[in-house]
Amino acid sequence: MSLEISVNGQQHQVGRETNISMLADQLKLPASGCALAVNGQVIPRSQWTDHRIKDADCIDIFGAVAGG
Template identity: 40%
Template sequence: MSITVTVNGVVQQINQQTTLTSLQQQLDLPAVGCVFAINDQIIPKGLWSSQVLNEGDRISLFQAIAGG
């Protein structure tokens, strides 16, 4: 079965039991210098592989930007 999540404003159909790491790999999203938030809550990188996504989750990917 599949579930619906939103990634940076784009609706995606993914398999149930998909982890944040799996989603990152499936969608070829960057992993270095990035932060994921699910439903406006930051998920530490150490939890990406165990964080299972749920129906209706809103996932945001933020990339670190260096500046001065």
Template identity: 40%
Template sequence: MNIQVNDEPHRFTEPLTPLDLLSLLSLSAEGCALAINQVIIPRDNWPSHLLKDGDQVLLFQAIAGG
């Protein structure tokens, strides 16, 4: 299964949820937002939403500033 994550290609051998993806990429879900194919996925759906071959995932990390 091929997935683009922030415009970088990644290949996985089994179906993944967004939480699985974050874990495999060693990223924290805290302070993170996620869009799949330009649609924001609510955090409550991350454990059950299955990524598909060809999906484009954008991860946004909250940054504090001032």
């Protein structure tokens, strides 16, 4: 059984025991310059390994872009 989650609005499947750190690896997120929120809550990078993904989680990934 896998989990159905949303990543930046797109449906995504991950395994049951997936944590944020594993998801970041799967998505090849860079080591810096991006941040991640689960259901509207910012999860610090230091907690990625401990934060287990749940079914129907909404995950948003943000990065630095040009702006004034």
